[in-house]
Amino acid sequence: MPPQSASRTFVESENPRTMPCAAFLLPPDVFELVYGDECLKAIGAQSILISEKPLGSHEPGPDWLDRLSGVEVLFTGWHSPRLDDRFLQKLPNLRAVFHAGGTIRPLVSEAFWARAIPITTASAANAVPVAEFTLAAILLALKQAWMLNRTICRDRAFPKTLPHVPGARGSTVGLVSLGLIGREVLRLLRSFDVKVIAHDPHLSADRFRDLNVEPVSLESLMDRSDVVSLHTPLNAETTGFINGPLLRRLKPGATFINTARGGLVNERDLIAFLKDRPDAQAILDVTSPEPPPADSPLFDLPNVFLTPHIAGSLGPECRRLGWTMVEEFRRFVGGEPLRHTVSREAASLQT
Numbered sequence: 001m002p003p004q005s006a007s008r009t010f011v012e013s014e015n016p017r018t019m020p021c022a023a024f025l026l027p028p029d030v031f032e033l034v035y036g037d038e039c040l041k042a043i044g045a046q047s048i049l050i051s052e053k054p055l056g057s058h059e060p061g062p063d064w065l066d067r068l069s070g071v072e073v074l075f076t077g078w079h080s081p082r083l084d085d086r087f088l089q090k091l092p093n094l095r096a097v098f099h100a101g102g103t104i105r106p107l108v109s110e111a112f113w114a115r116a117i118p119i120t121t122a123s124a125a126n127a128v129p130v131a132e133f134t135l136a137a138i139l140l141a142l143k144q145a146w147m148l149n150r151t152i153c154r155d156r157a158f159p160k161t162l163p164h165v166p167g168a169r170g171s172t173v174g175l176v177s178l179g180l181i182g183r184e185v186l187r188l189l190r191s192f193d194v195k196v197i198a199h200d201p202h203l204s205a206d207r208f209r210d211l212n213v214e215p216v217s218l219e220s221l222m223d224r225s226d227v228v229s230l231h232t233p234l235n236a237e238t239t240g241f242i243n244g245p246l247l248r249r250l251k252p253g254a255t256f257i258n259t260a261r262g263g264l265v266n267e268r269d270l271i272a273f274l275k276d277r278p279d280a281q282a283i284l285d286v287t288s289p290e291p292p293p294a295d296s297p298l299f300d301l302p303n304v305f306l307t308p309h310i311a312g313s314l315g316p317e318c319r320r321l322g323w324t325m326v327e328e329f330r331r332f333v334g335g336e337p338l339r340h341t342v343s344r345e346a347a348s349l350q351t
Contacts, residue, residue: 018333020072020095022047024054026080034077034100034122035322042326046333047073065090073332075325077101085111098329100321102126102312104347113344120328120340122321123180126313130259131184133311134229137283138173138189141227141255142166146281150302164253166226169193174225176218176242178203178211181259182231186213197221222249227257234261235348244269248277255281259311262288271297278303285311 022043024031031054035043040052050067068090077100081087088094088111097119099107104121112119140146144165151159173189175182175198182198189196197214199221208215222228228250232238242258242265250256258265267288274282275297284298285307292298298306313321328338 020047020333021050021070021093022073022075023050023068023071024075025068026054026075026077028054030054030077030079033318035075035325036319039319039322039326043075043329046329069093072096073098073329075100075329076107077321080107082109083107083112084109088112088115096120096332098325098332100325104342108347118338118341120325120338121342122324122340123342124340125320125324127180127184128320129313129317130181130311131188133285134181134185134231134257134259135188137255137257137259138185138227138229139168139192141257141281141283142168142171142194144253146255146283146305147253147279147303154302166253170195171226172197172224174198174216174221174228175213176200176221176228176230177232177260178213179231179233182229183211185229185231186211197224218246219249222246223251225254226251227255229257230260230264232260232264233348234263239263240266242266242270244273247273247280250277250280252279255283257283259285262286262290267292267298271301274301274303281305283307285309 024035024040026034035054040049043049044052050071055067065087070093071091072093072095074091074094074097076097080099083097094115094117097107097117099119099121101107101121102123104119108119142165144163147163148159170193172195175185175196178186178198178200182200186196186198195214197216197220198208198211199216199218203211203215205215216224230242232241240263244266247256247269256270262284265288270282274280281303282301283305286309287296287298287306290309292306298304324340328340331338
């Protein structure tokens with residue numbers, strides 16, 4: 001095992017670089033999912049790994065916590081231990097954290113921000129499958145696929161006449177928030193002849209112009225959209241902000257999609273709305289809690305399509321996160337600017 005010492009220098013293509021002391025700090029099953037042997041080899045070629053196996057669990061034990069004193073770089077992921085004051089005292093030399101996941105809110109602490117340690121994440125990589133899932137849901141919604149499917153299954157026959165089907169030409173899609181995922185959905189929608197409107201109180205008018213999307217109030221977005229897709233971070237301000245009065249503004253036959261967080265929606269209001277408005281459709285990849293209670297009407301309402309939080313990275317998609325961190329680490333070792341660092345302010349806006 002390499003010593004837990006300060007960095008050493010190596011030469012590659014006659015360019016001296018610094019090889020930092022590094023460790024993987026996450027559960028073994030998450031390591032295999034997001035990093036695996038190929039990412040391990042790529043990172044190991046540019047660092048001194050204190051262990052070729054990941055160290056970490058929900059409860060860090062003294063048997064390995066004390067081994068981190070010389071570590072300068074941590075590679076983390078889902079379910080990594082929280083970087084609180086007690087933990088950080090064991091890492092006096094920590095220079096950077098590379099997080100192969102989306103939000104860092106469960107990982108960081110006040111003590112972490114006080115140390116001003118750079119942290120970079122794979123949020124942009126994780127946004128890709130969420131946006132792909134959302135795009136698929138939007139296109140099917142614009143064809144009224146779910147409503148037609150339940151009608152066909154109920155009647156055991158094709159309908160003699162079709163309801164109003166907006167389709168993907170000239171219809172309106174409303175995006176609630178334009179963070180990483182919302183912007184990726186916007187980019188994908190550029191390939192289709194739809195009108196995109198958006199609501200995001202954190203974006204300036206200049207930024208809306210840069211994105212070439214019309215900014216609207218939340219009320220106007222609900223009024224005008226054939227499909228509404230929610231991409232807002234969950235915090236004290238946004239908890240339950242999608243409520244009955246807003247939902248009732250949805251036009252006939254509209255679809256509401258939530259791939260962000262279940263807590264953003266007042267679920268009691270949503271259920272009441274869907275009972276009153278069988279023409280409306282809800283596509284819910286997230287609920288609060290997850291899963292819903294066994295007696296929840298969400299399981300029985302015909303105009304609800306439930307999936308078990310699958311929009312984000314799953315299976316082989318997760319390796320995209322690990323390779324994003326490999327590339328970020330290459331830039332770090334080479335003295336190049338990192339592309340995916342997250343500030344304290346930006347972290348508070350993550351979903």
